[in-house]
Amino acid sequence: MPLRLVLVALLLSVVASPAKAQSAQAGFERQVTADGIEVGIWYPASGTSAHQRLGLYAQDVVPGAPVPHGRHALIVISHGTGGDFAGHVDTAVALARAGFIVAALTHPGDNWRDNSRATRIEGRPVALSATISYMLQAWPGRAAINPDRIGAFGFSAGGFTVLAAAGGTPDMTRFADHCAQHPAVFVCTLLKSQPRMLTRAWPPMTDPRIKAIVVAAPAIGFTFDRAGLARVRIPVQLWRADDDRILPAPFYADAVRAALPNKPEFHTVPGAGHFAFLAPCADPATMPQLCASAPGFDRTAFHARFDAEVVRFFTEKLN
Numbered sequence: 001m002p003l004r005l006v007l008v009a010l011l012l013s014v015v016a017s018p019a020k021a022q023s024a025q026a027g028f029e030r031q032v033t034a035d036g037i038e039v040g041i042w043y044p045a046s047g048t049s050a051h052q053r054l055g056l057y058a059q060d061v062v063p064g065a066p067v068p069h070g071r072h073a074l075i076v077i078s079h080g081t082g083g084d085f086a087g088h089v090d091t092a093v094a095l096a097r098a099g100f101i102v103a104a105l106t107h108p109g110d111n112w113r114d115n116s117r118a119t120r121i122e123g124r125p126v127a128l129s130a131t132i133s134y135m136l137q138a139w140p141g142r143a144a145i146n147p148d149r150i151g152a153f154g155f156s157a158g159g160f161t162v163l164a165a166a167g168g169t170p171d172m173t174r175f176a177d178h179c180a181q182h183p184a185v186f187v188c189t190l191l192k193s194q195p196r197m198l199t200r201a202w203p204p205m206t207d208p209r210i211k212a213i214v215v216a217a218p219a220i221g222f223t224f225d226r227a228g229l230a231r232v233r234i235p236v237q238l239w240r241a242d243d244d245r246i247l248p249a250p251f252y253a254d255a256v257r258a259a260l261p262n263k264p265e266f267h268t269v270p271g272a273g274h275f276a277f278l279a280p281c282a283d284p285a286t287m288p289q290l291c292a293s294a295p296g297f298d299r300t301a302f303h304a305r306f307d308a309e310v311v312r313f314f315t316e317k318l319n
Contacts, residue, residue: 025049026096027065030085033134037127038106040085042096043141044068054086056291058282059093067101067141073149073318074135076210077104078128080156081118081190081219083278084111088155090279094307100314101145105131110157119191121220122203124161128152129207149318151212153310155277156247159218163256166213167206167231170223178222178251186246187220206231212317214310215264216277217241221252229259235317236264237310239277243294246274265313269306271297279303 027045032038045065052059075095079087085104092102107127109117117123136147154162164170179188216239238260240253247253257266269276271294280300281291293299 024097025062025065026059026093027067028052028059028061031134031139033130034138035130037108037131037134038085039131039134040089040092040104041135041139041141042092042102042104043144044072044096044099044101053282054089055084056281056283056287057086057089057279059089061093067144070144071146071149072099072101072144073151073314074132074145074147075100075102075151075153075314076128076131076135077102078124078152078154078158078161079104079107079111080158080278081110082112082115083155083158084113087278088153090303091153091307091310094311095314098311098315100311101135101141103131103135103139107157107161121157121160122205124157125165125205125207128161128165129205129209132207132209147209149211150209151214151314151318152210153214153216154218155216156274157219159215159256160220162210162213162215163218163224163229163232164202164205165207166210166234166236167229168224169202169228169231170220171225171228172202172223174223175220182251185248185251210234212314213237214313215239215253215256217244217247217274218252218256219247221247221255224256224259226259226261229256230261232260233262235313236260236262237267237313238264239267239269239306241272241274241276242268242270243272244274267309269302272302273297276302277306 025045026042029041045062047062049060049062077088084106095102107124152162212235214237275290276299284291
């Protein structure tokens with residue numbers, strides 16, 4: 001699980017080769033905001049795509065494509081603990097090809113280069129909202145964004161992030177009992193190594209600009225009760241990996257499902273481990289801890305379905 005330690009030798013590389021031109025493509029660029037947040041940005045494009053390596057992953061995008069005209073919905077993506085903006089590249093490309101503008105941030109202090117603030121999870125929704133503000137106010141292509149059509153996607157700690165940004169208020173005092181009963185689970189071992197989790201009342205940080213969320217394998221779902229999620233009234237698509245050994249049932253996705261005031265669109269994925277929601281790796285042998293799946297589980301085939309469901313959900317809810 002300590003992603004930063006294994007990824008430290010993998011520089012973000014981009015190796016391009018020609019690929020077949022298609023009618024609906026994705027453009028891509030990487031930006032760093034004025035406050036130092038790294039953001040990968042995908043957007044609808046046309047032209048001839050190129051195959052590019054992006055860290056552990058790969059993508060087919062149109063190099064140098066201009067930002068499209070019109071007003072497009074914006075989707076922001078929040079990665080899990082120790083990841084970076086590239087972890088859901090296939091989902092980002094699928095959304096861009098479907099007409100969305102996508103901004104995936106690398107969370108400061110909780111990424112593979114620097115995990116010094118991995119347990120200061122209260123900083124994550126703030127960074128997510130700052131990314132939305134950057135895209136609306138400072139990104140050179142901001143005129144192409146419809147500010148009334150914004151959604152958010154989050155995986156693992158990112159799932160918690162988008163729930164909090166959508167109005168969720170966790171009860172952080174629940175950690176004590178949970179970790180006393182389950183000391184070996186990842187969130188409790190992380191807290192033991194970095195005992196700096198917020199213990200005071202959760203600060204208000206709802207971002208009303210977010211109109212729909214997709215939540216995959218949310219971290220610390222047990223911190224939410226009905227009162228804590230009472231203000232999350234926007235549409236939610238919720239995913240659970242049925243063979244998740246990192247965030248095992250029923251304390252995470254199931255806890256969120258039970259606490260939401262409105263019934264979410266709930267998906268279970270038989271045979272899937274926690275990292276099944278990450279994009280298929282360009283070379284699974286490079287990092288089997290993240291890239292390999294259980295025998296019989298085809299991550300590439302799953303992501304074809306997963307990406308289609310995410311695109312459908314945001315298309316329906318942000319119309």
